[in-house]
Amino acid sequence: MSLVLARIDDRLIHGQILEVWVPFLNADCIVVANDEVAGALFRQAIMRAAIPRGTLVFFEKVAGLKKLFSSRELLQRRVLVLFSRSADALEAVRRGLSIPEVNLGNLHGEGATDRVSCTVWLYPEDVANLDTLEQVGVKVVSQCVPSDKKENWREMIRHLPG
Secondary structure, eight states: EEEEEEETTTTOOHHHHHIIEEEEEEEEOOEEOOOHHHOOHHHHHHHHHHHHHHHHEEEEEEHHHHHHSSSSSGOOEEEEESSHHHHHHHHHHHTOOOOOOEEEEOOOOOOOOOOSSSSEEEEEEHHHHHHHHTTTTOOEEEEESSSSOEEHHHHTTTTTTO
């Protein structure tokens, strides 16, 4: 299994993922790591309908990621994993999933006051989660689409108070 991208994107599977990231990465498997969606068959069906033919998709609770990623099903796959929240990415790492880099894609937190890019709004707990991810060796960057330059998340938050 090759983890080609770990992305925090509250929209999960959407056009930008399917039309830009999947082809760019040559990903043939998408893992949606979200406890709510893992139990919501209707939402899964909507997302499955958009998946390109030949691309596997799994909807998994965060607690089950380590087991899924060590399964035979993903052995020869190029996997893109999607988290909807920074807390889920941190929980996955705490449970043993190896993620060398996480990409901040789209985070549109309702009520969040800290806008750090055109597509990323952070709550204080997101900043704490990202800081912890970085402390345990996960590189945290933001890159909306592959043609954009990667930006270190620390540069994005330098204007925030505190």
